[in-house]
Amino acid sequence: MKLKNYFGPSTLVAAAFIGPGTVTVCTLAGAQAGYSLIFALVFSVFATLFLQEMSARLGLVSQSGLGEAIRNETPQHLKYLFLGLVLIAIIIGNAAYEAGNLSGAALGMKVIFPNFDYWQLILGILAILLLYFSQYKLLENILIVLVIAMSLCFLFTAIWVKPNLSAVLKGFVPSNLEGGNLLLALALIGTTVVPYNLFLHASTVSSKWKDKSKLSDLRKENLAAIILGGFVSLCIIITSAGTMYGTETVIENAVDLSLQLEPIIGVWAKYVMGLGLFAAGLTSSITAPLAAAYCARGIFAWSKDPKDKRFVSIWLLILMLGIVFSSLGFKPILIIKIAQIANGILLPIIAVFLLYIMNQKKVLGDYVNSTWRNIIGIIIIAITLIIAFKSFNAVFKFL
Numbered sequence: 293m294k295l296k297n298y299f300g301p302s303t304l305v306a307a308a309f310i311g312p313g314t315v316t317v318c319t320l321a322g323a324q325a326g327y328s329l330i331f332a333l334v335f336s337v338f339a340t341l342f343l344q345e346m347s348a349r350l351g352l353v354s355q356s357g358l359g360e361a362i363r364n365e366t367p368q369h370l371k372y373l374f375l376g377l378v379l380i381a382i383i384i385g386n387a388a389y390e391a392g393n394l395s396g397a398a399l400g401m402k403v404i405f406p407n408f409d410y411w412q413l414i415l416g417i418l419a420i421l422l423l424y425f426s427q428y429k430l431l432e433n434i435l436i437v438l439v440i441a442m443s444l445c446f447l448f449t450a451i452w453v454k455p456n457l458s459a460v461l462k463g464f465v466p467s468n469l470e471g472g473n474l475l476l477a478l479a480l481i482g483t484t485v486v487p488y489n490l491f492l493h494a495s496t497v498s499s500k501w502k503d504k505s506k507l508s509d510l511r512k513e514n515l516a517a518i519i520l521g522g523f524v525s526l527c528i529i530i531t532s533a534g535t536m537y538g539t540e541t542v543i544e545n546a547v548d549l550s551l552q553l554e555p556i557i558g559v560w561a562k563y564v565m566g567l568g569l570f571a572a573g574l575t576s577s578i579t580a581p582l583a584a585a586y587c588a589r590g591i592f593a594w595s596k597d598p599k600d601k602r603f604v605s606i607w608l609l610i611l612m613l614g615i616v617f618s619s620l621g622f623k624p625i626l627i628i629k630i631a632q633i634a635n636g637i638l639l640p641i642i643a644v645f646l647l648y649i650m651n652q653k654k655v656l657g658d659y660v661n662s663t664w665r666n667i668i669g670i671i672i673i674a675i676t677l678i679i680a681f682k683s684f685n686a687v688f689k690f691l
């Protein structure tokens with residue numbers, strides 16, 4: 293397999309979850325809980341690998357997206373109920389995620405232009421123009437380079453702070469799941485296993501990969517990209533825990549987030565963090581609305597013309613909701629955290645539909661899920677539901 297084959301649809305998935313949400317939530321996890329929530333990240337990466345492999349396999353074998361598969365395979369008497377549930381989940385999840393993306397990008401710009409406001413509105417309008425005129429591919433590549441640069445800074449800083457390896461290893465064992473740590477664990481799941489990526493991945497795979505015999509190569513690409521993304525997330529937790537845990541640092545803006553990078557790049561840390569958040573936020577603010585539109589197009593069998601008014605109306609709705617929610621006056625860090633928690637809550641809904649489709653022989657033939665894949669899928673859904681319920685219980689005192 294050539295090196296270039298390791299970069300494709302799965303790389304897009306990894307880039308999507310290394311956004312402002314990941315930087316913020318992983319930083320909060322390290323600063324508030326030390327290394328103790330590493331196990332939640334490990335579970336999240338494993339779940340991402342597993343679910344995205346199913347999504348990619350669906351795209352390769354059926355040459356269609358998850359939305360189309362749900363529309364075609366849902367029992368007739370339940371079709372409208374199920375399709376409505378999926379669409380509502382995607383719109384709510386993506387709107388929350390979009391608010392987090394725009395808030396993260398605005399957080400970055402505030403570092404560079406501290407005396408200027410209304411960044412959410414300006415960045416939202418920029419994303420609308422880029423999507424409408426389809427002029428975002430080159431910009432995406434530039435922004436991804438900036439995100440990679442920020443990620444490398446986290447890698448070098450994680451080594452520089454010389455973490456306690458024994459404490460890091462203990463973090464792989466579940467513990468310290470009380471109160472706010474439960475919400476952080478759910479947020480780590482929501483920022484890594486992004487529900488809309490399950491729709492995006494199947495659609496992008498079907499456009500690049502055509503030969504079913506290449507499934508092994510596709511799985512290697514999936515493994516390499518997501519493990520790399522998970523490793524970056526781990527470096528952020530280690531860096532944050534090594535520099536902030538126990539210091540009672542209050543994280544409210546990009547400058548606070550950048551404190552963990554100061555040991556290796558000094559006064560430039562806030563500018564690297566600012567540019568990284570801007571790049572990660574703007575890139576994700578383009579892909580999230582598109583994913584929602586692809587989902588709706590598949591569900592309702594719309595034209596594949598990107599200028600179709602119905603297709604445009606969906607990504608425009610997501611962007612407008614993102615602009616509104618991110619401009620309500622809440623603290624950006626809070627918006628980003630809530631967005632990831634919302635994704636963690638909505639994930640089981642989408643995962644259940646994916647698991648159902650992956651057992652339809654009419655769609656996948658001999659490529660349906662094996663028994664062990666179904667068992668692991670059920671375990672992932674069950675763990676996510678338990679953490680989501682416990683998180684609600686901690687906040688609203690259900691019991």
